[in-house]
Amino acid sequence: MTQPSTTVAPTTAGSGAAGGVPHQSPRRRPTPAAVAARLPAAVWALALFLTARLTGTLVLVLTARAMGKRPLAVLGRSWDSNWYLRIAAEGYGHSKQYPHILASDLAFFPLYPGLVRAVTEIVPLSGGAAGLLVSWTAAAVAACGIYAVGARLHDRATATALVLLWGLLPHSVILSLAYTEPVLTACAAWALYAVLTGRWLWAGTLAALAGLARPNGIAVAAAVLAAAAYEVWRRRGRKVPHSLWTGVALAPLGWGGFVLWVGVRQGDPLHGYFTVQRRWGSRFDFGVGALGFVRHLLLHHARFAYAMTTVIAAVALVLLALLLLDRAPLPLLVYSAVLLLIALGGDGFFASKPRFLLPAFPLLLPPAAALAGTARARPWHAAVVVGALAGLSYVYGAFLVVVNRTPL
Template sequence: MTHPSTLARPARPARAQSGDRVDSLPSRAARGLPAAMVTAVGLFAAARLTGVLVLAATAWATGRNPLYLLGRSWDSAWYLWISSHGYGRTFHFSPTVVHSDLAFFPLYPAVVRAVTTLTPLSSGVAGLLVSWLAAGAAACGIYAVGAHLHGRAVGTTLVLLWALLPHSVVLSMAYTEPVLTAFAAWSLYAVLTERWLWAGTLAALAGLARPNGIAVAAAVLAAAVYEVGRRRRGRKVPHRLWTGAALAPLGWGGYVLWVGVRKGDPLGGYFEVQRLWGSRFDFGAGSLRFAKHLLLHGDRFVFPMTMVIVAAGVLLYALLLADRAPLPLLVHSGVLLLIALGGSGFFESKPRFLLPAFPLLLPLARALVRTARARPWHATVVVGALAGLSFAYGAYLVVIAHTPL
C-alpha cells in the first residue's frame, strides 16, 4: 500500500501552494465528525460506566467506598493536595527516598482548583469531574484521528478498544491520563490536518499535564521538521508551522525549568526530584532486573500482568511501524513506549503510562473492523472478552491489589 504523505494517510485533493491548510477541502470522514462522534463517545461512556459499576459493586462487597477509591487513590491524593494548598508537600522516608509534590505537573491541579473556586464542589468530586470530562474529550479526539486516517468504523472501534484496555479504570479516576490523552489526541489530529498553531498550543498544554507529555511535543516537532524538508522544493514554509513547533515544548520545558530553579539546579533539579522518588531513566536496566525477578521468583498478579501488557505494547508498535502509520503517531507512541520501558521505579504503573499511546491500537481496530464485516459473531466475542478483562481487572487493581496505579 502506498501513502501520499508520512503525516496524513488519506488521499486528499491538492492543497494550495501558499497556505499551510485549506479548510474547504477536508477529508470525507472529517466532514461527518460531529455526528458520527456521538456513537463513539456513547460506546466509550457505556464501557466506562459499566466498569465503574463493577468496581462499585466490588468495593461495597468489601466494605469500601467506591467514590473515595476513584477520587483519592494514590497519585490522586497528591494532585488534590496541590489543588488545595499549592506546592510544598514533602515526605522524608530516608536520606535517599524523599517524595516531593514537585514531581507532579501543574495543569490538572490548577483546573481542579478553578472548579472548586467557581462551584461548591469538593476537591475530590471536582477532580473526578475534570477527569471524566477530559476522558470524553479524549475519546472525541481519538475518534477524530482514527476516522481521519481510516474511516468512521475504525475511529469508533479505536475509541472502544481504548475504553476496554486492562488499565482503562484509570480513565474513571481522578488521574491525569485523561487530560494528557485529550490534549495529545487533538494535537495529533491538528498535525495530521496541518493546523500547526493548534498542534503546538495543545502540545504545550499536554506538556503541563504529565512528565510523559513531552511525547506530544516530540511528535509535533518531528512532523514540523519533516514538513519543512518536504517543502524545501519551492514551497513556502508558513509562519504557523514555525510558531506551532516553537510552542510545542514550552509547557513541559517551562515546568521542568521552574522546578529546577526552585531546587537551585535549573537543568537537573526536576530530575533529582524524580530520582528521589525512585524514578529515573536507566535505559531499561531496572525494568529488566524486575522482569528477571518475576520470571525466577514470581510475585503478585499485577506484576506479571504488567509485563504482559508492556510486551503487547511493543508488539503493537511493531505492527504500527509495519502499517506505515503517519510519522506523528509513530513518534508519539514511540516516545511513550520508550519512557515506559526505559524508566525504573513503579513497575506496576507502566501500563498506565501507556494509556495516552492510543495509536498503538490502530492495527487492532482495523483488524477488528475487518473481522466484524466478515464474521460479526467473532468480533462480538473478542469485544466481550476484552470488556470482561477490563472490568474485572480494573476492580481488582483499585479495590483489591493495594499497589500504586
C-alpha cells in the same frame, strides 16, 4: 362514442371513517438498532465509550462496597490522586518521607491540579468530586479526539473500534479515577489531529498543554517537532507558513517551562527536577532496571499485577512494530515510540508502566482495523471479542484499584 367505465374498488369495513379516508396503520416505534443507525458515527462511538466506562465504574463501585470501602474515596482519592488534590487545594511545597524515598509534590505537573482548583472555585464541589469531573470530562474529549484521528486515517468503523478498544484496555479503569491520563490523552489526541490536518498553531498549543499535564507529555511535543521537520524538508525551496514555526516554538514550552521552574526552585535549573524524580526512586536508565525486575519476576514468585505489567509491555512493543509495518504517519509513530521509551526505559514503579502507556492510543490502530473488519464480516465474532475484553477490563480494573496493593 361511449366513455370507458371506471371501476371503483369497494370500501372495506376497515377502510376508515365516513369520509372514505383510508385507514393508516399505527406507526411502529423504531428499534434501538434503527435509532443507532441514524446517529452520527462520532456520537455513536462516544456513546459506546461512555457505556463501557460507566459499566466499568459501576463494577468498581460495587466491588468497593463489597470490600467495605467508600466508593467516592476509591474513585477520587486513590494513590497519586491525593497528591494532585493537595496541590489543587494548597499549592506546591509538600513532601513526605517513605522507606528509601523522599517524595515531593514537585514531581507532579500542574495542569490537572490547576483545572481541579478552577472547578472548585466555580462549582461547590469537594476536591475529589471536582477531580472526577475533570477526569471524566477529559476522557470524553479524548475519546472524541481519538475518533477524529482514526476516522482521518481509516474509516468510521475503525475509528469507532479504536475508541472502544481504548475504553476497554486492562488499565482503562484509570479513566474512571481522579488521575491525569485522560487530560494528557485529550491534549495529545487533538494535537495529533491538528498536525494531521495542518493546523500547526493548534498543534503547538495543545502540545504545550500536554507538557503541563504529565512528564511523558513531552512525547506530544516530540511528535509535533518531528512532523514539522518533515514538513520543512518536504517543502524545501518553498515557503513554510508562519503558523508552523509558531507551533514549533510553542510545543515544548509547557514541559520545559515546568521542569525549569522546578529546577530554579530547587536551586539547580537544569537538574533540579530530575533530582526530585530520583528521590522518588524514578530515573531513566534505558530499561536496565525494568529488565532486572522482569528477571526477578521470572525467577521468583511475584504479584499478579507485576506479571500483567510484563505482558502489557510486551504487547505494546508488538503493537508498535505493527504500527511501523502499517506505515502510520510520522507524528503517530514518534508519539507512540517516545511514550514507550519513557515508560519502559524508566526505572522504578514497574506496576505503573501500563498506566503510563494508556495515552498511547495509536498503538491500537492495527487491532482496531482488524476488529472493524471482523465486525463487518462476522459481527457475532466481534461481539464475543469485545465482550471478552470488557470482562477482563472490568474484573482486572476492580482488582487493581480495590484489592491489589501495588501502586497504580
